[in-house]
Amino acid sequence: MSEAVAKMAGREAALAELGALLGERFTTATAMREAHGRDESWHPVAMPDAVAFAETTEEVAAIVRICAAHGLPVIPFGAGTSLEGHVSAVHGGLSLDLTRMDRILEVNAEDLDVRVEAGVTRKALNEHLRDTGLFFPIDPGANATLGGMVATRASGTNAVRYGTMRENVLALTAVMADGSIVHTGTRARKSSAGYDLTRLLVGSEGTLGIVTEVTLRLYGIPExxxxxxxxxxxxxxxxxxxxxxxxxxxxxxxxxxxxxxxxxxxxxxxxxxxxxxxxxxxxxxxxxxxxxxxxxxxxxxxxxxxxxxxxxxxxxxxxxxxxxxxxxxxYAALAYAPGKKGMVTDVCVPISRLAEAISGTLADLETSFLKAPIVGHVGDGNFHMLLLMDPADREDLAEATRIHDLMVARALALGGTCTGEHGIGEGKIKFLEAEHGAGVGVMRAIKQALDPKGILNPGKIFSV
Incomplete structure (x- = not known):
């Protein structure tokens, strides 16, 4: 049996087992697969082979064990609001939808923390907290799921005062690539016990583990x-x-x-x-x-x-x-240019170099035929450019890529990063080595150690 035939047989066996396990919460319907093969970005749809809706951590573990046994890729899916192709199934596989895991498990008002399942959205959490006098401040704009916000290390408009997800996640429950369940961190505000696995998983974009529960810091609603x-x-x-x-x-x-x-x-x-x-x-x-x-x-x-x-x-x-x-x-920018898609990019630079970064980008745009609004969370040196273009038009795509690449190169030269909050996904893979150099080899080693079969969201952060 050829490798390709064996691989296909393994996928079919995995899908059959998943269907038997989940019943109506498993589907291969084209419309559902298409909806789970895209995010809010300009990247083309890449449909998974099937979609599964999990309801508990134990069920996620069972699903991953089946996928691991047959080498079937697993792509975690929340609200689908990411902007760099994070949820597209570039190698096929299973889209694992966590939105039914939407319980708020405990609120510890005295300690200013809360434990939630990954499918809870930030707006739902704050609605639940409204009468407690507390709130969760991380606000990326979209009504994203908290699991997705962990995966992309989200921040947003409040980050200049309250920090990003990195500073506001106390502990996690995650399912690893072999189907094992791990608990990282505690409700304590600090610890020196071992490797910081919580911070390792925050921002890993579903490539190292699937986050199913999150313990978050809360804050008092200001007077x-x-x-x-x-x-x-x-x-x-x-x-x-x-x-x-x-x-x-x-x-x-x-x-x-x-x-x-x-x-x-x-x-x-x-x-x-x-x-x-x-x-x-x-x-x-x-x-x-x-x-x-x-x-x-x-x-x-x-x-x-x-x-x-x-x-x-x-x-x-x-x-x-x-x-x-x-x-x-x-959405206002997209409505301003009907028929266009948005190549959204974000960079972050030291605050003292912010004027230089934005002015340089504006100068680049003056030489371009594309329109591109600029907005930014500039209190922490982070700004966005939304290049309005038609990805099917070669000239549009080439020009958008040129302007985008200039913006990122400038940010790196100024001591900044290629992405302040969107993440790498599939859209910024080519910039990772320029930013981290030999550090990318360490990242690959961690990926290989934790996911030796490469089933967790393959094709994201770096190519496999």
Whole structure:
């Protein structure tokens, strides 16, 4: 029997066993496979051979054991909101949907932590916590599952104050490539016991283990919140205001930049009437007195860099409308260019090099025929460019790739990273070695040790 025939026979045997185990929660329907072979990115659909819906950690373990026995790839799936092709089945296999694992298992209000299953979304968690006076602050924009946010080491608009998933995951339960179940970390706030397996799995994009439960840090809902929109005469003035704000130690909770094209798209999509100029969205958390003082101090800094009059929102409904518009900037940009896809990229640089990174990218765009809004979580040096293009058009794709590559190369040269929060997936594999050098060999060794058959989300982070 040839290797190809044996491989096909193994897949068919695995799918038959999975169907017997899961019944109606296993499907090979084309529409379901297609829905699980794509994320929000421009990357083409790569359908799995089947989709399975797990409901417990033990069931995930049983599924993985079957797949391991027959060499069938397993791709964990949450909300499908990732942006670098993380959930596409580039080698076929099983899409393992964890969205039915959506229980909030325990809230420890006294210790400010919570344990949830991987399929719980961030919005569902905060809705559950609303009456406790606590909240979970990591906010990547999309209503992602917490398991997916762990896998991609997500961050978002609040990261400048509250950190990223890396800082806010205390412990995990994960199913490894052989079907074994491991528990990493504890509810203690610090530990020196052994290797930090929790941090190893955070950001591993489903390539080292499948996260099924997460213990997270919680925070008290601030007494007062003040959000504002601050227009600027130039991008440079807005970025310099951000740099000075961070370097001065002002405890800002959110500080986001939108270029004029982003503002134009958001105005149309979210029914806003903002001036189409470089703009900062900012937010302060604290007491009534402290947020007033912080806003005043920020206004002084901004005015020195060419800011116009700020519009402040203290009412919850006004703040929600403002931040919904920011979170919908991706969809606003797509609506601005009907028929186009978005090649979304994100880089992160040291805060002192942020102006240089953004200005260089804007200069690149001036030489291009493509439109590309720029937005960013600039409080931690992270910004995004959304190249609006048709991936089926060779000229569009080549130009988008050229601009994207220049942006990443500049970030690396400035001491930054090729991705601040989206992850590598399949879209940024080619940049990993430029950033980490010999470290990629160590990553491959870890992958080989934990997943010797290469069944966990193959084709992501680095090629196999």
């Amino acid at each position: 007062a919140v003040r959000s504002g929109v601050v227009p600027f005469a130039s991008i440079e003035g807005a970025v310099d205001s951000v740099i000075e704000t961070i370097q001065s130690g002002l405890p800002i909770a959110r500080i986001e930049i939108l270029d004029p094209l982003s503002i134009r798209a958001c105005n149309a999509y979210s029914k806003l009437t903002l001036a189409e100029v470089p703009t900062l969205f900012v937010e302060f958390h604290g007491t009534e007195a402290s947020v007033a003082e912080q806003a005043e101090r920020f206004a002084v800094i901004a005015s020195e860099h060419g800011a116009g009059a700020a519009e402040w929102a203290s009412k919850a409904e006004d703040r929600t409308r403002l931040w919904e518009a920011r979170h919908n900037a991706y």
